Amino acid sequence: MKVHTDEQRLRALHAATYADLLRFAERRVPHAEAEDVVATVFLVAWRRLDEVPDDARPWLFAVARKTIANQARGLRRRAVVDVRIDEGPAQDDAADSTALRLDLVRAWRTLSASDREVLALVAFDGLTGEQAAVVLGCRRTTFAMRLARARGRLRRALGPAGSEPRTTLVGEPA
Amino acid sequence: MNDDLKQLALLDPARGREPGEAQWARSRARLDEIVATREAVAPARPRLLRLAAGLAAAGVLAAGAIVAWPSLMPSASSTAYASWTSVPQPLPEADLRARADVCAETMDLPWEAGPPKTIVLGERRGQTALLIMTLADGTPLECLMFTPDKLDSGQTLNDEPGVAVPRGTQVTMRADRSASQMEDDSWVSVITGRAGEGVTGIDVLVPGRADPISASLAGGWWAVWWPGEEASGAASFSLVVHSAEGDRRLTEKNGERGVLTAG
Numbered sequence: 563m564k565v566h567t568d569e570q571r572l573r574a575l576h577a578a579t580y581a582d583l584l585r586f587a588e589r590r591v592p593h594a595e596a597e598d599v600v601a602t603v604f605l606v607a608w609r610r611l612d613e614v615p616d617d618a619r620p621w622l623f624a625v626a627r628k629t630i631a632n633q634a635r636g637l638r639r640r641a642v643v644d645v646r647i648d649e650g651p652a653q654d655d656a657a658d659s660t661a662l663r664l665d666l667v668r669a670w671r672t673l674s675a676s677d678r679e680v681l682a683l684v685a686f687d688g689l690t691g692e693q694a695a696v697v698l699g700c701r702r703t704t705f706a707m708r709l710a711r712a713r714g715r716l717r718r719a720l721g722p723a724g725s726e727p728r729t730t731l732v733g734e735p736a
Numbered sequence: 737m738n739d740d741l742k743q744l745a746l747l748d749p750a751r752g753r754e755p756g757e758a759q760w761a762r763s764r765a766r767l768d769e770i771v772a773t774r775e776a777v778a779p780a781r782p783r784l785l786r787l788a789a790g791l792a793a794a795g796v797l798a799a800g801a802i803v804a805w806p807s808l809m810p811s812a813s814s815t816a817y818a819s820w821t822s823v824p825q826p827l828p829e830a831d832l833r834a835r836a837d838v839c840a841e842t843m844d845l846p847w848e849a850g851p852p853k854t855i856v857l858g859e860r861r862g863q864t865a866l867l868i869m870t871l872a873d874g875t876p877l878e879c880l881m882f883t884p885d886k887l888d889s890g891q892t893l894n895d896e897p898g899v900a901v902p903r904g905t906q907v908t909m910r911a912d913r914s915a916s917q918m919e920d921d922s923w924v925s926v927i928t929g930r931a932g933e934g935v936t937g938i939d940v941l942v943p944g945r946a947d948p949i950s951a952s953l954a955g956g957w958w959a960v961w962w963p964g965e966e967a968s969g970a971a972s973f974s975l976v977v978h979s980a981e982g983d984r985r986l987t988e989k990n991g992e993r994g995v996l997t998a999g
Contacts, residue, residue, distance in 0.1 A: 569771050572767070572770075572771065573767065573771075576763070576764070576767050580755065580760070580763055581754060581755050584750075584753075584755050584759065584763075585750035585753055586750075588749065588750045588753065589748065589749055589750050597759065597762060597763065597766075600763065601763070601766045601770070604763075604766070604767055604770055605770050605773070606848060608770050608771065608773070609848070610848070646749045647747035647748075647749055648746075648747055648748060648749040648751065649747070659746070662743060662746065663746050663747070666743065666744060666746060666747055667747065670744075670747060681741065681744060682748075684741050685741040685742070685744040685745045685748070686744075686745060686747075686748040686749075686750070686751075713740060713741070716740065716744070717740065
């Protein structure tokens with residue numbers, strides 16, 4: 563009864579990863595489109611269930627990323643899937659937090675879409691470097707290098723050369 | 737996670753979001769539909785990079801079709817038309833793979849379709865190339881390219897329901913033929929079909945045109961294109977099919993695209 567077993571596995575995958583996948587999609591496409599992206603991911607997973615690894619989440623995120631890239635109505639696939647950010651202050655933001663948020667938003671806007679994608683996979687999606695490498699289809703060492711460079715550019719954007727940074731990142735020398 | 741990345745999480749647009757009950761319910765319902773596809777996988781819908789004139793005018797392009805117009809230099813199509821020939825020439829082997837890659841990339845197909853696998857047919861009429869290839873997942877794809885680095889019109893050629901692969905001297909003509917409108921408002925028509933192994937040549941008779949157009953024939957497929965919008969209309973096309981058994985003429989039934997009858 564392989565079909566029955568497969569169906570059980572797909573439903574277990576859905577239960578375990580739907581919320582993560584929906585958040586992954588909502589970070590990258592308008593909310594109205596996110597559910598369609600996730601449905602496409604599970605369709606692909608169903609068709610390729612034998613290829614879904616035990617650590618399914620990065621694999622499913624990779625499918626979601628490619629689905630989003632392919633949804634571009636441009637004539638060429640997007641090599642990078644840009645990430646949205648929450649630019650508004652949270653209601654419970656203290657003044658310091660609001661200032662930090664403004665700094666982060668300003669710095670984020672100076673980064674390339676490629677840097678933003680790398681940073682978001684770790685900071686927003688909560689992936690390890692190894693998992694993020696699976697999503698991007700690159701080697702772990704390549705991802706580590708890209709992440710280090712993106713973080714460096716983020717730091718520089720937060721503290722422009724020749725001026726004191728408005729925000730000191732925790733753990734960074736002041 | 738490092739502290740700078742933790743701080744960056746302040747900007748996460750989905751921070752703390754959980755799917756609502758309605759979202760879970762919708763997703764479970766869609767999962768039920770997906771599971772049901774294993775018994776009856778629906779054929780892939782065609783992807784078009786082509787404007788079907790009549791349909792577009794009526795605003796009723798098929799759901800799921802991708803329709804787009806690549807940017808064209810104004811001279812690209814007119815130059816292509818000026819060099820067009822009614823008899824195709826073979827496309828050099830060296831050109832085939834590069835053009836196939838450009839075509840598949842531009843069509844923006846689902847990623848699981850994969851890259852070009854087999855180039856079934858490649859022809860040249862003047863400077864314009866027409867290719868039929870199969871992608872890694874078996875999807876057939878047709879591409880028309882005025883220049884080597886740009887796709888001007890393309891379409892997936894998924895199996896048509898109820899149409900069997902022809903054998904011997906049988907031929908089929910696809911019902912989803914169409915014409916593409918270019919940015920300079922000119923048109924090109926493309927017709928493709930399948931042919932049995934006994935078919936040695938096909939000439940297409942375009943309504944309103946005196947001279948037949950010789951189709952390219954390879955790998956069980958045939959294809960022809962010409963400057964003009966005739967393929968978008970309701971006119972019936974005829975084929976002259978050549979084989980060792982002699983020539984015979986087939987004509988579309990009036991009002992029934994792709995349904996060929998003798999005569």
